[in-house]
Each structure stands twice: as structure tokens, then as C-alpha cells.
Amino acid sequence: MYRTSNEEDLAMAALEAAPDGILIVDDVGTILKANPATELLTGYSPDELWGQPISVFLPPHMRSKHSHLVKSFFLHPVSRPMGMVSQLQLLRKDGLPVPVDIALGHCTMGERSVAVVFIRDMTAVKRLQEDMHYQATHDGLTGLVNRWMFMQHFEQAIQRARRSGRMMGLLLLDLDEFKDVNDSHGHAAGDQVLIEVARRLRSGLRAGDVIARLGGDEFTVLLPELPSKDHAVEVAQKLQRSLSARCQLTMGEVSLSASIGMTVFPDDAQDTGTLMRFADMAMYAAKAHGRSTHAMYRPEMSEALRQRSQIHERLKRAVEAQALELHYQPQVDVSTGTIVGVEALLRWQDAELGNVPPDRFIPVAVSTGLIHPLGDWVLETACRQAAEWADNGTPVRVSINLSAQQFRQQQLPMRLQQLLDQYGARAELIELEITETEAMADPDATRQVCARLCALGFSIALDDFGTGYSSLSYLRLLPVSRLKIDREFIRQLTHNDNDAVLVRAVIAMAHTLGLPVVAEGVETAAQLAFLRSNGCESFQGWLFAKALPAVDISRMLGTPGSPITLTQRYFA
Numbered sequence: 195m196y197r198t199s200n201e202e203d204l205a206m207a208a209l210e211a212a213p214d215g216i217l218i219v220d221d222v223g224t225i226l227k228a229n230p231a232t233e234l235l236t237g238y239s240p241d242e243l244w245g246q247p248i249s250v251f252l253p254p255h256m257r258s259k260h261s262h263l264v265k266s267f268f269l270h271p272v273s274r275p276m277g278m279v280s281q282l283q284l285l286r287k288d289g290l291p292v293p294v295d296i297a298l299g300h301c302t303m304g305e306r307s308v309a310v311v312f313i314r315d316m317t318a319v320k321r322l323q324e325d326m327h328y329q330a331t332h333d334g335l336t337g338l339v340n341r342w343m344f345m346q347h348f349e350q351a352i353q354r355a356r357r358s359g360r361m362m363g364l365l366l367l368d369l370d371e372f373k374d375v376n377d378s379h380g381h382a383a384g385d386q387v388l389i390e391v392a393r394r395l396r397s398g399l400r401a402g403d404v405i406a407r408l409g410g411d412e413f414t415v416l417l418p419e420l421p422s423k424d425h426a427v428e429v430a431q432k433l434q435r436s437l438s439a440r441c442q443l444t445m446g447e448v449s450l451s452a453s454i455g456m457t458v459f460p461d462d463a464q465d466t467g468t469l470m471r472f473a474d475m476a477m478y479a480a481k482a483h484g485r486s487t488h489a490m491y492r493p494e495m496s497e498a499l500r501q502r503s504q505i506h507e508r509l510k511r512a513v514e515a516q517a518l519e520l521h522y523q524p525q526v527d528v529s530t531g532t533i534v535g536v537e538a539l540l541r542w543q544d545a546e547l548g549n550v551p552p553d554r555f556i557p558v559a560v561s562t563g564l565i566h567p568l569g570d571w572v573l574e575t576a577c578r579q580a581a582e583w584a585d586n587g588t589p590v591r592v593s594i595n596l597s598a599q600q601f602r603q604q605q606l607p608m609r610l611q612q613l614l615d616q617y618g619a620r621a622e623l624i625e626l627e628i629t630e631t632e633a634m635a636d637p638d639a640t641r642q643v644c645a646r647l648c649a650l651g652f653s654i655a656l657d658d659f660g661t662g663y664s665s666l667s668y669l670r671l672l673p674v675s676r677l678k679i680d681r682e683f684i685r686q687l688t689h690n691d692n693d694a695v696l697v698r699a700v701i702a703m704a705h706t707l708g709l710p711v712v713a714e715g716v717e718t719a720a721q722l723a724f725l726r727s728n729g730c731e732s733f734q735g736w737l738f739a740k741a742l743p744a745v746d747i748s749r750m751l752g753t754p755g756s757p758i759t760l761t762q763r764y765f766a
């Protein structure tokens with residue numbers, strides 16, 4: 195072992211080299227010695243500190259309390275290691291606080307009892323802790339609080355609202371068709387959209403409101419001071435307006451929208467878990483009504499959600515097992531009764547649920563993403579069938595309904611071309627139907643997709659026409675081949691003057707644009723007569739035939755002129 199006779203030199207070397215600040219303080223709190231590291235930490239030189247009270251490092255209001263602590267330490271001197279007291283701070287010479295940790299030792303120097311104070315700068319540790327806390331409580335992409343932190347805020351807000359008897363609103367937002375942005379433009383674009391959504395939400399809300407990203411494209415907003423239920427609706431509308439402005443990305447523009455579910459404390463429920471569940475149900479109810487909608491929770495939604503989950507579960511299995519069917523409804527020439535086309539319509543007979551109409555399962559498929567495999571199966575089945583009828587010498591145009599999600603898929607034209615090649619089908623025998631509302635949601639994007647499809651030889655029909663308030667100038671620019679008048683207008687046609695006027699106007703407008711018209715849902719001879727006298731080209735409806743299995747359509751196509759005896763008299 196190395197020994198030296200000069201113990202004082204050794205002690206001095208230790209003080210000089212120590213990375214922590216070290217102070218030697220007497221029993222009344224006067225600094226007797228400070229090492230060089232103290233200067234780095236506090237800004238005071240060792241000479242300046244000599245003779246100063248230790249309380250020089252404290253704000254004035256804490257000084258008298260601290261002198262009591264010094265006294266009690268010297269009455270019962272006990273060593274204290276680092277890490278025993280949290281949140282300690284020291285005031286530097288320049289007045290700035292520094293987070294520190296302090297260890298205490300005690301010894302006697304001659305007759306005097308002294309404390310040795312070890313001071314460690316915790317700035318870097320503190321920053322690291324704060325970074326870790328931020329990462330654990332915030333969403334790294336948007337900077338909004340994350341689910342965990344949101345639930346803490348939510349819990350505290352409920353307790354405060356309970357005490358004050360205040361009402362509180364919870365909004366759950368889910369972006370519409372966000373998956374399409376990722377699929378079509380890539381994940382970097384998806385990230386830009388999420389950041390922009392967070393920015394728009396922040397700028398549309400008050401400072402006290404809590405906004406969080408729960409994950410994926412799901413956001414939530416807590417309105418801790420809600421004057422009334424109507425106010426929550428106003429906030430939802432305001433957010434939807436701010437989200438609807440087009441979003442400029444580095445790779446182009448996209449349109450945004452969100453579905454919003456709302457619930458209110460204490461009216462709907464009094465705990466966080468139930469309120470989150472109710473907001474989720476309301477959000478799904480909103481989604482079922484299309485893009486950019488909002489819904490306030492209602493107790494009936496619980497039952498509706500149970501049914502939707504059941505449909506989702508069963509539909510998933512049915513899609514995997516290819517247990518759905520396509521039926522085909524004839525489209526008939528108004529003057530001759532000849533079948534000029536057929537519309538492919540999904541049919542689903544489930545072992546547990548029985549016959550589930552498309553109106554019930556398509557919205558579920560859309561909101562759960564099942565529409566992608568399901569829609570693809572429809573495309574494939576209809577293309578194969580179109581090729582089969584053509585090969586059998588009875589070619590007929592097959593119309594296929596496209597969901598908005600399918601229509602916006604970048605790979606749709608390529609996929610259709612692939613199916614044509616695979617089954618030897620001809621593009622001119624395939625018509626793709628998109629609803630007027632979907633088409634007008636983003637007319638420029640619609641025009642571009644339609645142009646790509648038309649270039650491949652497909653034709654496009656605008657479905658449910660009359661419900662989407664198309665602007666004539668946009669319609670002129672869309673490369674569509676046909677307009678289909680929504681069956682709602684045909685239903686009352688012969689009893690309601692307004693509908694008759696509207697149908698006449700739609701036919702005239704379509705003809706001005708050079709487009710033929712198909713009337714949907716024709717059930718009576720009177721409706722057919724009206725359409726004929728107003729120049730409508732073709733119709734589809736139960737008057738002629740419901741949607742039928744392919745084999746029945748094959749029989750009809752193979753025997754021209756004798757579809758269903760009842761209707762022959764209308765085409766003398």
C-alpha cells in the first residue's frame with residue numbers, strides 16, 4: 195500500500211480532484227472550505243465562499259428554515275448518502291437554480307464539529323429523466339399526449355368535475371380512409387397527415403382542452419368545461435371544418451376528414467372506461483353514415499355495436515371462406531325490353547344471421563377494412579363471369595359497384611387489367627359504378643382515376659345520381675358513360691310532382707352532356723311509361739327482375755326476348 199507522511203497533502207489532492215462540489219461547514223452553517231468543483235457548480239470561487247453562510251445557495255424565504263436544519267444536524271449528526279432527498283435545488287451566483295443531489299458527512303477538526311457537504315450537479319440526469327418522462331407520456335410523431343397520459347388527465351378531470359358538478363365532453367376522432375393515404379402515397383405521407391391533423395386540432399381548441407393521439411389515426415379530445423351537450427356538437431363541427439381544408443404534402447395534395455363520436459359526463463356515464471367505450475360506439479355510428487360525420491352517444495348504440503361486431507366476425511369468416519355470392523340484376527332497354535347490361539350485387543346468406551342485406555354488411559366491411567378483400571373478390575368474380583358470358587356467345591355489359599376505398603386504391607387499374615388478362619375478359623364489357631356522392635367528395639382525384647380506367651377501356655357510371663348535388667361544371671369534366679337515377683326518386687315518381695320534375699330534369703341534363711340514363715328501382719308499369727315518355731334509355735328494377743344468380747341470367751341471355759312473362763306485355 196502507498197503511504198505518505200503528509201496526510202494533509204492527500205486530503206487537499208482529494209478535494210482538488212473531486213468531480214462533485216465539496217464544502218466544509220461549521221456548526222453555525224459558515225463555509226470554511228470549498229473545493230474547485232464548487233465553483234463550476236455555483237459560480238462562486240472558493241475564496242468568495244469562505245466565511246459565507248451555507249444559506250447563500252438558498253432563496254431568502256428558505257433561509258431561516260434551513261438554519262434550523264443545520265442546528266438539528268449538529269445536535270444529532272448522521273451521515274446521509276446521495277439519493278435520499280429528491281427535488282433539491284441550489285441557487286447559483288447568477289440567480290439560476292441548479293438541480294442537485296446532496297450527501298452529508300460529519301467529522302471533528304480539532305475541537306470543532308464540522309459537516310462535509312457533497313454536492314452533485316443533476317442537470318444532465320434531470321434532463322434525461324424529463325426526456326424519458328416526455329417520451330413515456332407523449333406521442334413521438336405529433337407531440338400530443340399519448341393514451342396513458344390522456345387517461346391520467348381524464349381521471350383527474352372527472353374527479354374535478356365531480357366536485358364542481360360540471361359537465362365534461364369526450365370526443366373520439368378517427369380519420370376517414372387514412373389507410374388509403376398510406377397505401378397510395380406511402381407512410382411518410384401518412385406521417386405528414388397525422389402531424390397536420392394534430393396541428394389543426396390544437397389550433398381549433400382552447401388551452402384547457404386535452405388533445406391526445408391514441409394510436410394510428412385515432413385522436414381524442416377532452417372538453418373539461420362543457421356548458422351544454424350542444425357545445426360538444428359545435429366543437430365537433432368546428433374540428434371537422436378545420437380538417438376538411440385540403441392538406442398539402444410534399445408528394446401532393448390529399449383531402450382529409452374525420453368521423454367523430456361524442457359522449458358526455460355525467461349524463462352518459464361516470465367513469466373513464468365506460469365513457470371511452472361510449473365515445474367509440476358513437477364514432478362507429480358516425481362512420482357508418484359516411485365520411486366527415488359526427489354522432490352523440492345514445493343508449494341504443496350499445497345494441498347496434500353488438501350487432502355490428504357480430505356481423506364483422508361472421509363476415510370475416512365468410513370472406514375468407516368465399517361464402518358470399520354475386521347476383522346480377524338485368525338492365526333493360528326501355529323501348530325494346532332487351533337486356534343491355536347487368537349489375538353485380540353481393541348476396542350473403544349466413545348460417546347464424548340468415549340473409550344479411552348489403553346495406554347492413556357493406557358499411558361494416560367499409561369501416562373495418564374488410565371491403566378490400568371483399569371488393570377484390572367481387573371484381574374477380576364479375577370479370578370471370580363477364581368473360582364466361584362473352585365466351586358463350588352472349589356478351590353482356592357487367593356493372594360492378596366500387597366502394598370509395600377501392601376506387602381510391604392506386605393499384606385498382608392495374609388489378610383490373612390483371613383480371614382481364616387472367617380471364618380473357620374485355621374491358622368494354624365492364625362498367626364500374628361509383629356513387630355521385632363519392633365522386634364529388636374529391637372531383638379532381640375522381641377525374642384522374644376515371645381517366646386512367648377509361649384509358650384501359652372500362653366505362654364508368656355515376657350511381658345514385660340526384661343524391662349528391664353535383665355541380666354541372668364538374669360533371670362535364672368527368673369521363674363518365676352513364677348516369678343512374680337513384681331509386682328513391684323513382685319510387686314516388688308517379689305520385690310526387692317534385693320527384694317527377696327532378697327525374698325529368700336529370701334526364702334532360704344527362705342528355706345535354708351526351709350521357710344515357712339508367713333508372714333504378716322501377717317496380718311499376720306507370721314508372722316505366724313515365725321513363726319511356728321522357729326519353730330515359732334503360733332501367734333496372736323488380737318490374738323486370740330482381741338480382742338473380744348467374745345461372746338464371748345465362749338462361750335469360752340465351753333466350754332473348756323471353757325474360758319474365760309478366761313483363762313482356764310492356765314491350766309489345
Ligand SMILES: Nc1nc2c(ncn2[C@@H]2O[C@H](COP(=O)(O)O[C@H]3[C@@H](O)[C@H](n4cnc5c(=O)[nH]c(N)nc54)O[C@@H]3COP(=O)(O)O)[C@@H](O)[C@H]2O)c(=O)[nH]1
Nearest residue numbers: 539540551552553572595596597715716717734735736737
Ligand atoms: N361496394 C359495393 N356495394 C355493393 C355491392 N353489392 C351491393 N352493393 C351496394 O349495397 C347497396 C344495397 O344493394 P342491394 O340490397 O343489392 O340493392 C340493390 C338492388 O337490389 C335494389 N333494387 C333494384 N331494383 C329494385 C326495385 O325495383 N325496388 C327496390 N326496392 N330495390 C331495388 O337497388 C340496389 C341497387 O343498388 P345500386 O344500383 O348500386 O344503387 C347498394 O347501394 C349497392 O350498391 C358490391 O359488390 N360492392
